Amino acid sequence: MHDKQLTVTDTLSLGFMTFAFFLGAGNLIFPPFAGYQAGDHSYTAMLGFLITAVGLPLAGLIAVAKAKGRVMRMLPATAATLFAAAIYIIIGPAFAAPRTSLVAFEIGARPFLTDVESTLTIFGLVLNEAQLYFTAAFFAVVMLLAAFPGRLMDSVGKVLTPVLLLLLVALALSVVEFIGNPMPAATGDYALHPLSKGIVEGYNTMDTLASLMFGVLIIDLLRQKDIHDTSLQTRYLIWAALIAAAGLAFVYVSLFILGATAGDLAKGTENGGQILTNYVTHQFGYAGTIALSVVVSLACLTTAVGLVSACSDFFSSLLPKLTYRMLVVVLSVICAVVANVGLSQLISISIPVLMMVYPVAIALVLVTFVNNWFRNPRLAHRAALSVALIFGIFDGLKVAAASLQSFDVKSESPVTMALVHFVEGVSPVMSKMPLYDQGMAWLVPTLIVVIGCFFFGKKPAINN
Template identity: 70%
Template sequence: MQNKQLTAGDIIGLGFMAFAFFLGAGNLIFPPMAGFQAGDNTPYAMVGFLITAVGLPLAGLIAVAKAKGKVMRMLPPVAAMLLASAIYIIIGPAFAAPRAGLVAYDIGIKPFLENTTDIVHIGSLALNQAQLIFTMLFFGVVMLLALFPGQLMDSVGKVLTPLLIALLIGLAISVIIFASGTMPQPIEDYATHPLSKGIIDGYGTMDTLASLMFGMLIIDLLRKKGVDDVALQTRYLVRAAFIAAAGLAFVYISLFYLGATAGELGQGAKTGGQILTNYVNEYFGVYGNLALALVVGLACLTTAVGLVTSCSDFFSELLPGLSYRMLVVLLSVVCGVVANVGLSQLIAISIPVLMMVYPVAIALVLVTFLERFFRRPKLTHRVALLVALFFGIFDGLKVAAKTMKSFDVNDTSALSQAIVDFAAWVAPVMSKFPLYDQGMAWLVPTLVSVVICIIIGHNTRPATTHAQ
């Protein structure tokens, strides 16, 4: 049977699909805020952001292609299961899916409400009434669509992606036309080390984590299209990855400069979504905001449905006692509950977790690319990932302590206070490691461990290998 080959149009379509996978509407909120806060240092912060929000997802997809869809095969089964589960939880019910609902509210609903400060009390919890009602309805719809998937989601996706791309192109052109050319002074970490701050900001997109899962999904789709040859799968996945990366870079660069030149439109904004809404309202009026709300709301909905569906699929296979439908209901409820933390709070809470997990994902991509240089690839994978996790934990604890202080640690739990105290206790030791003050203490030790594994493998390789 002849192996099917894709046409140029098929490959472009595959690339746009990969672009749509990555560009959840939540990704639209990070670049405007980063650009606004970076000010004059926007080019440096933007380069750092592009490294982790475009370069690493691209590398992740290529790594999956290189590993023939089995990027975690060198890890012990339990470790691979735990890492995959952690990634699905992070990009699913813990952060990414609830964030989709919050972005839909922040951009699609909140600007049109006269009063968004009413509070409803549920037990000891004080929740925003409008946000609570919206998230309940939003994740109710998500649950129904995930329970009864059909042609509706395909139809919405086919219409939505061109609309979203058209909107983003329009925004990019408007930035060029309306940009004032004056940027404010950078603040906080953007003033002292904007490049590394941009790198850390890129963690928030969660796209490097998602690339490890999306790569396997794309390979499965290629197989369903009749592309069974591994070399062809790799070639098509790599081409699709470059198309997706180009699209993401275009979006992020334009949104960075939108934020950097927002001026008074960014004053008082707590999230990039508010900056984006203010900008569209200023230059395109209420109809522009309506268009933005519709497209972003639908994008958030399809993103949330996709995340709930994929997480339910994964955990139904991992936990045979729980059916797919039971998990859809459970995860939808969890997403609705988590969403009521609030967008700025959810982002603040997610960063320490990402600081711990992201180094592991980056190390996994790195050792996958360098696999042919290792004498013992399984051992190298485990050593590199353990080193990255160990130092990533301390990076995450430092950020967690800072976050808890901003939330007033005196009003939180004993666990929060213990984290703050422990972070302060280890800080004098960890500060001796390069880049600890910039949130990347994991980088140098991980690279050193990989280099040592390469050197040891090179020196111990049997001299008779070629003769055999």
């Protein structure tokens, strides 16, 4: 019995589905703001951003295909489970899922509200009232849809994805014709080292982490279509990855240029969602703002349902005493609470965590590609990922210390002071590491370990 072959139309559909997996509406907020900050260094920063926001997710999918869906097979079972759990927490209740409601609020609700600055105090915390009510309602709907999944989400997805794609194409084409302003001078780290800053900014999409999960999901979908031959699965997954990467690059480049040339439309904004809304209102008027609001809000909703469902499914298999629906309720409540940190603040908090975890994901993709060159693949995987994690932790702690000091955190806070003192203590040593000042101290040591494993290490027995 021969495996079924996908038609050209089926392959394109698989590619567009993969593109939709990656392009959560939240990803629309990063390129405009990065372009605005990068200014006259936008093209260099854009290259860095595309490396981590497009190139690495593409490489991640291909790595999953190369590993036949078992990309963590060389790791100890406990380490693999912990790493998978960390990814699900990051793309779920900790950052990505709460972010969907905040993007929906920024683009879908804020433009139509007259009073968005009123606050209320709960347990000593000062919260934005409109945002609180919106996120509570948003995740109440997410909870119901995730707890009782049915054809509704599939129907919405089939209608929504093409509409979102058409909107993005129209938006990108309008940017090409948009007579923008001259690019301003780059600010902050973009003025000093725009390439590496763009690379680190691309971490925010979280797509490299997601690619390790999406690749397995796509292979499962191919199996459901009676495609069991691993070479065919690899071929179709690579085609899907290439189509998705092309779509992501098209969207990101246009949004990057939009931010860089937005001029007055970007002044006073705190995130890319506000820049995008200002631009659409300027170009397409009130009707454009409504269209953007509806489509992005629904896209955020479907993305949130998908994330909560995936996380609930994973943790229910990991913790059998907790049922799927129990976890849906718990995770939805956690997401609603986390969301009220605020979009700009949530992004700032997520950066140190991503600085720690992303190097491990990148190292995993790298060692998967060169696995056949290692004398001892199992040793090489564990050594490279361990080194990437250790140095990534230093990168993350440095950013965390700076973020805590920039927030309204009391200087005498024991946690803050301990972290700041630790970072100050190790900085004289770590500053000698290449790229430490650019947030990538992990890169050179990891590459050295990977290359060293080509030549060193005892070869495992044949039956191992």
